[in-house]
Every structure is written in structure tokens, then in C-alpha cells.
Amino acid sequence: MSLLQDVKNWVRARSIHVSYVDVGSCNGCDIEVLACLAPRYDIEQYGIYVHNNPREADILLVVGAMTPPWVERLPALWAKIPPPRAAIAIGNCPISGCVYNRRETYILGPVSKYIPIAAEVPGCPPRPTEILSAVLSVAPTVFRDYEVNRP
Amino acid sequence: MKKLVDVSIPLGPVHPCWKEPARIKCETRGEKVLSAEVELGYMKKGIERIMKGRPWQEVLFLAERVCGICSVIHNMVFIEGMEAISGITVPDRAAYLRVVVNELDRIQSHLLANFSFCYTIEHETLAMYLLNTRERAMDSLERITGARVNKAYMIPGGVRFDLRDADRAALCADLDYIEEAVNRYARMFEGGPLIATRAKGVGILTQEQARIARAVGPTARASGIAEDLRLSHPTYRRLEFAPIVRTEGDNFARIMVRFQEIFQSIGLVRQCLHDLPAGPIRGGGTCGAGETVSRGEAPRGELSYFIRSDEYGRITDIAIRTPSIMNIDACTHHMLPGVTSLADVTSVFVSADPCIACNER
Amino acid sequence: MRSVIWYLREFLRAPWVHAFLFARTAPLVTPSHFRDYPSLTDVECTHCFSCRMICPAPGAIEVLQEGGGWHPVIHRGHCLRCGLCVEACPEGVLASGRILRWQEEDRTSFRATFRIQVDHAKCMRCGNCCVSCPVNKEQDPQMASGGHSSNLEVIMRIAGGKHTVIHEERCVGCRTCEGACPNSAIRVARILEGVQGVTEG
Numbered sequence: 001m002s003l004l005q006d007v008k009n010w011v012r013a014r015s016i017h018v019s020y021v022d023v024g025s026c027n028g029c030d031i032e033v034l035a036c037l038a039p040r041y042d043i044e045q046y047g048i049y050v051h052n053n054p055r056e057a058d059i060l061l062v063v064g065a066m067t068p069p070w071v072e073r074l075p076a077l078w079a080k081i082p083p084p085r086a087a088i089a090i091g092n093c094p095i096s097g098c099v100y101n102r103r104e105t106y107i108l109g110p111v112s113k114y115i116p117i118a119a120e121v122p123g124c125p126p127r128p129t130e131i132l133s134a135v136l137s138v139a140p141t142v143f144r145d146y147e148v149n150r151p
Numbered sequence: 152m153k154k155l156v157d158v159s160i161p162l163g164p165v166h167p168c169w170k171e172p173a174r175i176k177c178e179t180r181g182e183k184v185l186s187a188e189v190e191l192g193y194m195k196k197g198i199e200r201i202m203k204g205r206p207w208q209e210v211l212f213l214a215e216r217v218c219g220i221c222s223v224i225h226n227m228v229f230i231e232g233m234e235a236i237s238g239i240t241v242p243d244r245a246a247y248l249r250v251v252v253n254e255l256d257r258i259q260s261h262l263l264a265n266f267s268f269c270y271t272i273e274h275e276t277l278a279m280y281l282l283n284t285r286e287r288a289m290d291s292l293e294r295i296t297g298a299r300v301n302k303a304y305m306i307p308g309g310v311r312f313d314l315r316d317a318d319r320a321a322l323c324a325d326l327d328y329i330e331e332a333v334n335r336y337a338r339m340f341e342g343g344p345l346i347a348t349r350a351k352g353v354g355i356l357t358q359e360q361a362r363i364a365r366a367v368g369p370t371a372r373a374s375g376i377a378e379d380l381r382l383s384h385p386t387y388r389r390l391e392f393a394p395i396v397r398t399e400g401d402n403f404a405r406i407m408v409r410f411q412e413i414f415q416s417i418g419l420v421r422q423c424l425h426d427l428p429a430g431p432i433r434g435g436g437t438c439g440a441g442e443t444v445s446r447g448e449a450p451r452g453e454l455s456y457f458i459r460s461d462e463y464g465r466i467t468d469i470a471i472r473t474p475s476i477m478n479i480d481a482c483t484h485h486m487l488p489g490v491t492s493l494a495d496v497t498s499v500f501v502s503a504d505p506c507i508a509c510n511e512r
Numbered sequence: 513m514r515s516v517i518w519y520l521r522e523f524l525r526a527p528w529v530h531a532f533l534f535a536r537t538a539p540l541v542t543p544s545h546f547r548d549y550p551s552l553t554d555v556e557c558t559h560c561f562s563c564r565m566i567c568p569a570p571g572a573i574e575v576l577q578e579g580g581g582w583h584p585v586i587h588r589g590h591c592l593r594c595g596l597c598v599e600a601c602p603e604g605v606l607a608s609g610r611i612l613r614w615q616e617e618d619r620t621s622f623r624a625t626f627r628i629q630v631d632h633a634k635c636m637r638c639g640n641c642c643v644s645c646p647v648n649k650e651q652d653p654q655m656a657s658g659g660h661s662s663n664l665e666v667i668m669r670i671a672g673g674k675h676t677v678i679h680e681e682r683c684v685g686c687r688t689c690e691g692a693c694p695n696s697a698i699r700v701a702r703i704l705e706g707v708q709g710v711t712e713g
Contacts, residue, residue, distance in 0.1 A: 024194040027508045028219025028300040030170045038282040042537045052167035069193050095589035106197040122588040129540045208704045212568040297547035297609045303594050306706040433708035463701035
């Protein structure tokens, strides 16, 4: 790999801007993501900056089960994020619908049907330590050699 | 001659200041807000429809996940409704343990609400202090119930797990830490001059307006309405406390009511631990047929469940009314009109502590 | 208006200075008392399916037979980590956090009863429910199609043109009959009770 690509890989593993969207959750996973920001678990020390601007984000955190109003809005939001980008699904809801996955629900399928999901963190809700471990293990690899793999 | 244009500004579903999607449309003239409307519906999952026909062990988990922040009170109100229908009595120790977990949940919810407000007015230092203190409350909850957020601690007839002595000592230590820390933060909040410009006199809800809009919870108590549903609960009646009321009705009053309610909750937990009797934690009992309206005081106000069940204890009809419905209405129709700066719209909305997930189940 | 001395005293406390210089965030470990995904203990599973009957999350737990033995399988994307399966298992095959230890000390358990409810206006007497019931299959392997059986040990059978329930207490609550019924005429109610200090017979 060229030196430029190595530099890009090195930088992208250490400086990640995150935006999150709640497509229909109970707020449990949302608050656990906020707890990651707290000084006890401090996600910012790894260079991960949680603002909420999709246009400046590298990673989109999707929280919550897919509800009908977001069928058009979530792909539109995903299109607004400039590449290189990745989406991480947090909690059971975007993976399977959690308890809401019954016959009489308004929930549509898993979020991976609407936007491509790079990683999943299961749990209802996952503990901040689990979210943090998952994000840190994904961070070096998700953007590695992005230009080569996706020209 | 300058012509002032009326602009309608939407504060959209995805916004840095609030965690859940809701849209506020403000009609403004210059910077002053003339009127506002809230558009919800971005999170409807149909929980009440899923609950129909299911027994309590499945409805319990659905009720808990109506709102992840105040999940214990949903659990408690639902289980107390099932117990009222079926005539199940709860042993004393279980009743006191329920109050302990409920008040711990209230502490963490109020700390989160105040964190939200400080984060919205960009006082990140105080916001992070509060969030860190909240972690101690969550630690205690984790030791007692095994989970941080969705605990499923209460079942018809009692609670699931007992309180061990080691956890009880850790709980007392955590309470002391939280009390000392929140004391300092409340003094910081009260005394800060820049906080006062964003909080004092902003978003005023008078007592008359609160009555018309039927505001509940700390939002109403900050406007002078002294109502607290915990006063009519049998276990709480054995404990000594009085509702905390302030009269100003602005952002500052609402945040200070929540700070003082944290101290009140710490006092209640200490009383419960002091009075905790020995005995069984589950009294058994199966759920039967009937209907009832069960009410409780959630951290955001009055929560009521209308439950109707069939002879095997399955839920046939359920209607949940959460406090945020009234509070959001009070906020958009009475607090937001007249706000002098558009930047204050977010802080006023967040100070009323909306829980959009509760709103649209 | 606070003086400089006040601010200095507020922010230069010894524990704060120490935390400022030597602060570390908490290590990324899950404490042992956290109610994590249930793990299998060494106890042999008797495939009674109590864990599956009590599980509130759809598709979270399955009891599978692999290599001569049965064991429950938890699917992570569906499991809520509520711990009910850990408490419901009569043998203690699943473990999570401190639940098993507490259950032993407090002598708490869950007691399940199953009641069969048939809507006779919707029932077509097709017998699908009787034929698909796994307990019926154990009691009467030669049950005729149409749910007719001369064996009186089955849970239910079609007799005299009517659906009759004979041994409701043998029902294990699997609700296979509910899935087999074309009209949704049969419903099985899972009545759960949390008890303490009662030894199961």
C-alpha cells in the first residue's frame, strides 16, 4: 500500500466523527450511548467525537427498531453522509426488533434492509462497556484501505 | 422602513439537542417566537396493540420498554394494576424494596434530565459532572437488580431478587456520594450568572396556564401546583415526605425542583433502608379477570394504565397515558409563545423534560 | 460575586488535583454481577422446555439436540437478558450473573400452569391440534388423523364430534396446537406465578 494510504488508515482509525439517529427506540440504548460520553467511560479520549451532524459524520449509529416514518428518511439521511462512511447498529432493536417483533407490530424488518450495516452490538440495552468495545474493535478496520476497496 | 418577515422555523427530527425525533415548528417574528406546534409520530411502534392477548410475563417487558429512562415506574404501575385486579397482596419487605428501586430510578432520571438541560445550554462541565454522578446510581441499580436500564424487577406478588447486606452497604455509600456531589452541583447551578440568563425568566408557565394545559410532574410543581401521586400510594404513605413546589415556573424553577427531588428521593431510600423489615420477597398469586386504572408518579409526572384482563390473566385491553403528553402540550402552547430568542426554544423544550418515546408507544 | 479565593479553594482540592493528573477511565469489563447472556453450566439439560415457555423475547432461545445431548441455545440479537430462563430451569442448566446463587439462597422459583381454551364456535373439529400435540404423540403414537383416539391418557381428542380436553394438567405450554389450528380456535394460556419457599413436588 502506498504511504498516503497508510497515513489515511492511521488517521481514520483515530479520529472518528459520529452522528446518531434514533429511528424508533425506547430510549434505553440512546441513554447508554450517552453514558459512553460520560467521564467514566469517556468515548472522546479515543478520538471519537459525538456531534449530531450527518454531513460531517464518518459513522452513523442507528438505534431503535425501524418504524414506517423512517423508511424514506433513513436512506435519505444515509445519502447525506459523505463517504467514507459506515453504520453501526446498537441494541437488539435494529437487529431483530427485540420484544416488538410480534405479528401485530408496526415495526418493519431489520435496519440492514434499508442501509448497509457494518457492525452490530446486541443487547437490550448493551452496556456502555460493550458499546465501547465494539466501536473500538471496529474503528481500525472499517475504513481500512477505503479508496482501494471502493474506488 | 424595515419589514419584519414572519418565518416558520422547523427544529427537525434529528437535532443535536434532543435524543429522540420530534419536530417543533415555530412561527417567529425576528427572533421572538409567536407560536409553536409539535409534530410527533416518528417513533410509533404499536406497543399497546402488541400487548393485547398476552400474559403478564410478556406484557411486563413490553411495558418496561415503553420508555427506557423511566422503565421501573412503568413496571411498577403495570404490576400494581395486575395485583389490584387479582387481589394479590405484596409482602412488606417487597413493598419497601420496590420503593427503593423506584426512587433510585427517579434519581437517575432527574440527573439525566438536568444533564440534558445543561448540555442544551452548552454548559458541558456541569452536564458531564451530572452524568458521571448518574453512573453511581446506575451502579447501585446494577448491584441490586442485575441490569442497568431494563430491570424487570417487580412481578405480581413481590420482587425478583432480595437485597444483600454487601449491596446495601454499597448503596448507602453511593447515596452519600450522590448527595454530596449533587449538593455542590445545585449550588453551582443556583449561583452561576450565565446559567441564570438562560434559565431565569425563560419559558414561564404560570399556575393558571399549567392548570389549563393539565401539566403534571416537576413541570407543574415548578409552577405552583402541589400535586404528587406518591402521596396516595400505600407504601409511600408510611414514609415522611412532602412535595417540592416552586412558584416561578421558568426553566430555573423546573431544574431546581428536580435537584431538590433528588435529595427527597435520597431521603426516601434512606428511610426505606432503615424501616426494611425481614421476611419473604414473593407472596405468590396468579392473575385473574377484571379491570382497573392504575396510577403512579413517574419522574416526569402522572402515569396511568387502564388494564382489562381475562380469566387467565391475559391482557385484553390496555391504555397507557404517559406524563409527557401533557407536558409537551403545556410546553409548546404555553411556554414557547413569547420566548424572546430562538436559541431558547431548545432549552425550554428540554427543561420540560419530554420523553418522546413515552409519548408514542 | 464569588472571590478568587473561593474559586481556588473549590477547584484545587487534593482529590481533584490527583484525579486531574492521574485520571483513568474505567476498564472496559463487565462486572460479574451483571445479568449477562445466560451461559451453560455443566448440568445436563432434560429438555423440559421450561426456559422456552417463559422467554418473553421472540426467537431468543431454542432447545436443540446435538450429539446425543440437549442444550439450550441463546441468540444474542434477540435475547433481552431478563434472566427468566435462568430462574425457570428446574435443573440449573443456565447461569447469568448472580441469579442462580440468589435463587438457591432465597428459594425463589416460578410456577407455570397451562390452561387450554377452545372457542367452540370457531372449532371445525379437524383434529389438527390433537395430532400435532407432542405430548399426545408420546401417549398415543397411533392417534388417527382427525384427532380420534380411544386412548384416555392423551391431553385432548375429538370425541363424538366435539373437541374434549381430558388431561389438561399434562400440557407443557408449547402452543404447537395454536399454530396448527386453521381457525385460531384454540388458545393456551401460560399462567405464571413467582413463588418463594415452595418446594416443587
